[in-house]
Amino acid sequence: MKKLIGIIAGLLLIVSSWGLTGINQAQASELNLLNWRTPSLVAERVNAADAKRLELERGKLDLNNSNIREFRELRGFYPNLASKILEHAPYNNVEDVLDIPGLSDRQKERLQANLDKFIVTQPAPSMNQGSERVNPGLY
DSSP, rough: HHHHHHHHHHHHHHHHHHHHHHHHHHHHHOOBBOOOEEEEEEHHHHHHHHHHHHHOOOOOOEEETTOOOGGGTTTTTTHHHHHHHHHOOOOOOOOGGOOOTTTTHHHHHHHHHTGEEOOOOOOOHHHHHHTTTTTTOOO
């Protein structure tokens, strides 16, 4: 009996706290106790950079919007080749990356072998402001 009262009290506490979090009644009715992130709540909290990330294909690097740390997934790219790629962006298509001046033959071979792992979209201001692409400040 004590467990049942504890569970009911916990549920009442959760429901009553929704009023303090800014969730309106319509959003609260959509909440599933097993899945707190419903699509309607997530869509309201996505900023421009997150929206761009959601737009990109999974598993592919956007040559115009990815930051340098994302190139760590590809062997031999981080940090030197990735820096060159970022410095010469934006690109109109994926093959443009092969025209970067000053690439060694080995770097061109690496790029050629990994062209299928890249995608090119329009540069987004939220992804390209300042020096965050080259130095995202994660140490």
